[in-house]
Amino acid sequence: MTTGNLGLDTFPKLLLHHAGERGERPAIREKHRGIWRTVTWRELAKETAALAAAASARGVQRGSHVALLGDNRPRLYAAMCAAQSLGAVVAPLYQDATADEVASSLQRANVTHVFAENQEQVDKLLAILPRCPMVQCIVYDKDRGMRHYKQKELVSYDALLTQGRELAEQKRDFVQGEVADGKGEDPAFLFFTSGTTGPAKGVVLTYTALIDRARLAATIGELNDTDVAMAYLPPGWIGQTLFGYVQPMVVGYCVCCPESSDTMLSDMREMGPTYLLTTPRVLEALLKQVSLRVEETGGVKQRLYRNCMAVAQRVNEQRLAGKTVSTTDRLKAFASDLLICGPLRDMLGMSRVRVAYTAGDAIDPELLMFFRALGINLKQLYGSTETGFFVAMQRDGAIKPDTVGAPLEGVELKLTPQREVLVRSPGLFREYHADPATTAQAKNAEGWFHTGDAGDLDQDGQLRIIDRMAYVGTLKDGSTFAPRLIENKLKFLPYIREAVAFGDGRDKVCALIDIEISATGNWADGRGVSYTGHAELAAHEDVYTLVADCIARVNARLAAEPLLAQSQIHRFVILGKELSADEGALTRTGKLRRHVIAEQYRALVDAMYGGHAGVRFGDETDEVKIRDAKVVAPAQIRRVA
Amino acid sequence: MNVTPPVQSSILQATERAFPFGPPILELSSISLRFGGVQALTNISFNVLEHEIRAIIGPNGAGKSSMLNVINGIYVPQEGSVTFRGERLSEMTPTQAAHLGMARTFQNIALFRGMSVLDNIMAGRILRTHATFLEVAFQLPRARREESENRAAVEEIIEFLEIEHIRKTPVSRLPYGLQKRVELGRALAAEPKVLLLDEPMAGMNIEEKQDMCRFILDVNDHYGTTVVLIEHDMGVVMDISDRVVVLDYGKKIGDGTPDEVRSNQDVIDAYLGVAH
Numbered sequence: 001m002t003t004g005n006l007g008l009d010t011f012p013k014l015l016l017h018h019a020g021e022r023g024e025r026p027a028i029r030e031k032h033r034g035i036w037r038t039v040t041w042r043e044l045a046k047e048t049a050a051l052a053a054a055a056s057a058r059g060v061q062r063g064s065h066v067a068l069l070g071d072n073r074p075r076l077y078a079a080m081c082a083a084q085s086l087g088a089v090v091a092p093l094y095q096d097a098t099a100d101e102v103a104s105s106l107q108r109a110n111v112t113h114v115f116a117e118n119q120e121q122v123d124k125l126l127a128i129l130p131r132c133p134m135v136q137c138i139v140y141d142k143d144r145g146m147r148h149y150k151q152k153e154l155v156s157y158d159a160l161l162t163q164g165r166e167l168a169e170q171k172r173d174f175v176q177g178e179v180a181d182g183k184g185e186d187p188a189f190l191f192f193t194s195g196t197t198g199p200a201k202g203v204v205l206t207y208t209a210l211i212d213r214a215r216l217a218a219t220i221g222e223l224n225d226t227d228v229a230m231a232y233l234p235p236g237w238i239g240q241t242l243f244g245y246v247q248p249m250v251v252g253y254c255v256c257c258p259e260s261s262d263t264m265l266s267d268m269r270e271m272g273p274t275y276l277l278t279t280p281r282v283l284e285a286l287l288k289q290v291s292l293r294v295e296e297t298g299g300v301k302q303r304l305y306r307n308c309m310a311v312a313q314r315v316n317e318q319r320l321a322g323k324t325v326s327t328t329d330r331l332k333a334f335a336s337d338l339l340i341c342g343p344l345r346d347m348l349g350m351s352r353v354r355v356a357y358t359a360g361d362a363i364d365p366e367l368l369m370f371f372r373a374l375g376i377n378l379k380q381l382y383g384s385t386e387t388g389f390f391v392a393m394q395r396d397g398a399i400k401p402d403t404v405g406a407p408l409e410g411v412e413l414k415l416t417p418q419r420e421v422l423v424r425s426p427g428l429f430r431e432y433h434a435d436p437a438t439t440a441q442a443k444n445a446e447g448w449f450h451t452g453d454a455g456d457l458d459q460d461g462q463l464r465i466i467d468r469m470a471y472v473g474t475l476k477d478g479s480t481f482a483p484r485l486i487e488n489k490l491k492f493l494p495y496i497r498e499a500v501a502f503g504d505g506r507d508k509v510c511a512l513i514d515i516e517i518s519a520t521g522n523w524a525d526g527r528g529v530s531y532t533g534h535a536e537l538a539a540h541e542d543v544y545t546l547v548a549d550c551i552a553r554v555n556a557r558l559a560a561e562p563l564l565a566q567s568q569i570h571r572f573v574i575l576g577k578e579l580s581a582d583e584g585a586l587t588r589t590g591k592l593r594r595h596v597i598a599e600q601y602r603a604l605v606d607a608m609y610g611g612h613a614g615v616r617f618g619d620e621t622d623e624v625k626i627r628d629a630k631v632v633a634p635a636q637i638r639r640v641a
Numbered sequence: 642m643n644v645t646p647p648v649q650s651s652i653l654q655a656t657e658r659a660f661p662f663g664p665p666i667l668e669l670s671s672i673s674l675r676f677g678g679v680q681a682l683t684n685i686s687f688n689v690l691e692h693e694i695r696a697i698i699g700p701n702g703a704g705k706s707s708m709l710n711v712i713n714g715i716y717v718p719q720e721g722s723v724t725f726r727g728e729r730l731s732e733m734t735p736t737q738a739a740h741l742g743m744a745r746t747f748q749n750i751a752l753f754r755g756m757s758v759l760d761n762i763m764a765g766r767i768l769r770t771h772a773t774f775l776e777v778a779f780q781l782p783r784a785r786r787e788e789s790e791n792r793a794a795v796e797e798i799i800e801f802l803e804i805e806h807i808r809k810t811p812v813s814r815l816p817y818g819l820q821k822r823v824e825l826g827r828a829l830a831a832e833p834k835v836l837l838l839d840e841p842m843a844g845m846n847i848e849e850k851q852d853m854c855r856f857i858l859d860v861n862d863h864y865g866t867t868v869v870l871i872e873h874d875m876g877v878v879m880d881i882s883d884r885v886v887v888l889d890y891g892k893k894i895g896d897g898t899p900d901e902v903r904s905n906q907d908v909i910d911a912y913l914g915v916a917h
């Protein structure tokens with residue numbers, strides 16, 4: 001059930017449509033002070049209209065840029081729609097961005113109005129205000145701690161709303177006129193790219209592009225207005241805004257905002273979403289939590305879990321491969337579901353999930369298969385900010401774990417000789433904001449967009465993504481080196497949080513390892529290994545042995561894949577502290593920024609290739625140890641055996 | 642001794658206070674307390690203004706906890722009197738103190754260990770509940786109404802102290818710093834006029850101490866609650882207190898703003914030791 005009717009070509013128009021069509025149905029739910037509070041479509045439309053009236057009185061107008069800085073909150077969503085009602089372009093920012101990052105985004109997009117969530121965000125904004133003189137107005141939602149702030153730019157959301165309600169009467173015709181004036185080809189959002197390979201770029205997307213893609217995806221997922229989604233990823237990421245704002249606007253389903261990121265899991269369990277967007281990172285974290293808990297139990301429970309998961313995974317693989325499953329296996333799978341998979345789905349808050357997607361980064365096939373074996377209909381989705389997110393997705397009944405699925409309707413794919421994926425689609429972005437040169441570089445005259453991803457199409461027309469073009473390299477012997485595929489295999493293991501593989505232009509692959517402190521700490525506790533903190537645990541000889549075992553297992557798996565057999569990890573280092581976005585090693589969506597890491601850890605990498613057993617690095621008191629990993633015989637021999 | 646400038650209080654002085662100081666809400670005059678032959682407190686007088694953060698500091702065994710227990714009505718001093726909100730109290734039980742608007746936390750946490758965070762803080766609402774046992778047992782209208790009012794108040798505190806994620810967790814499973822925070826929450830639930838904190842930062846690491854400082858300042862700023870706190874760690878106290886009383890061997894050796902106290906020779910001697 002989607003709103004395919006003509007004329008509904010912007011989100012404010014869609015909102016009014018829903019307010020009339022399903023006014024009393026929930027649009028957004030938010031857990032606030034322990035209770036789920038519902039905002040109906042009618043209430044959302046009313047609040048949006050009032051906000052729009054007040055915002056226009058404060059200078060928001062057609063073409064101006066309004067930034068959002070905060071978590072998913074009904075009020076920020078209302079603010080988004082209010083700004084769009086007036087024809088303004090909304091730029092959602094990452095709420096954990098540093099003040100400098102925020103400043104550069106505000107400057108780049110020439111933002112005049114900002115909606116901020118709380119004191120923390122306001123503090124950031126006030127600090128950079130001198131550098132961003134075009135910012136006229138900062139609206140804050142939560143007034144805690146804001147009593148002492150007297151800056152003239154500040155206004156509370158409540159005050160704005162009250163003012164808007166007073167103005168709503170006299171401005172009604174004006175706001176309605178502005179909404180009616182909005183056209184599908186107008187820019188709706190300005191998203192900043194995650195900036196994996198360079199500084200973030202502002203991507204302008206139109207209403208038509210977003211609505212067209214969202215409508216198509218909704219048809220494929222058979223979404224309707226009784227569906228429920230969770231809004232728990234950063235709104236600065238296009239995926240979250242699509243699943244939490246664009247698609248609800250198109251379909252009329254309800255979005256739930258958890259109380260905080262700490263309560264996400266239990267909140268999700270309470271709401272039981274039916275439509276779910278995840279990222280490989282979230283899934284990795286969930287899996288690590290599950291394995292950690294299973295490690296902590298023992299005896300019968302642990303054996304039961306292992307056996308049941310083994311059955312579930314075997315049956316799942318057989319089903320995907322299209323083989324018939326024997327009656328005994330079917331019975332066993334049924335029992336596994338009853339005993340382990342069902343309860344586990346419930347604990348993860350996924351027992352009602354009909355359709356789940358993983359997007360944003362490449363996922364390790366094993367990770368995908370784990371969740372599919374659990375009975376969750378998890379599928380890969382490929383797309384980026386510039387391509388309107390929905391480019392290719394796996395379809396029910398045609399899932400190959402190592403591909404991202406077939407292109408969606410309307411999407412044309414082309415591969416360059418260097419295997420770069422080119423996309424032409426109605427969902428493509430309009431331009432990089434105020435940067436025609438870069439736009440022309442990325443999108444050619446015929447409308448083909450260079451994704452920067454290397455991939456290939458298999459015989460069924462399914463797309464397989466190898467890695468970012470910039471990162472795919474070759475080892476000295478000429479074989480392809482795709483670091484992300486290797487790293488994802490490492491990250492699948494519970495003790496490894498993050499890994500960075502090096503090997504382009506080298507004779508062998510080496511890796512930096514960042515341990516998962518909770519799982520490794522737990523492992524250490526169980527063994528009586530004592531440590532004072534992350535750095536000491538990471539440097540412990542036993543932990544090195546543990547990680548060496550993990551890598552040996554990964555090497556065995558790499559050896560079994562022809563493309564990756566030469567990419568086995570020869571040497572590794574365990575880092576004394578986490579790679580973090582604040583130091584620039586990761587993007588805000590948690591992707592590696594390799595050029596930064598290569599620069600920061602140059603001494604370590606050189607030492608690994610130099611054959612040293614240790615190296616002094618940074619402010620560590622002791623030498624950082626370097627160890628060799630066990631390399632497995634090449635695949636050809638193994639395949640014969 | 643600690644010579645870093647008092648960061649937080651200077652900020653508060655620079656901007657206007659949400660709740661300006663009122664008249665003395667609590668007055669102690671010539672308090673002396675003996676346990677048998679041991680003189681725990683000798684002739685101590687000071688007052689606490691409404692809406693201020695007042696610290697009692699001193700080395701170990703200086704009589705800080707005894708002082709707090711006198712204020713709270715646990716000990717009855719042999720001499721002197723306590724005047725609270727204009728009422729002179731010669732003999733007061735802790736229950737009366739609670740009814741008059743005092744709430745406290747303890748040096749060694751005194752929570753209901755098996756109960757959840759939510760239930761522990763709900764317990765702090767007991768004085769705000771008027772329904773009788775039978776009304777509650779049969780869930781009559783007044784009991785039901787009060788229950789939801791209390792829950793709303795408790796949820797506000799949970800949000801205020803940022804402990805949403807442990808709402809349903811049994812207290813015994815929480816780390817020490819969080820337990821301290823829950824105890825503060827339970828004291829706040831009584832909507833006290835005066836909050837007595839007995840070594841709120843004891844045994845915490847730096848991060849937990851900073852968190853606790855922020856919450857104490859926020860409580861004072863947001864609810865206007867008068868805070869009387871005991872600490873032996875001077876550094877933190879100086880940063881958040883408006884005025885400080887210094888005790889040593891049961892005697893008052895200093896009283897004033899953190900800066901005044903810091904430059905007081907007796908205080909320096911008591912903390913650093915002095916050659917006699």
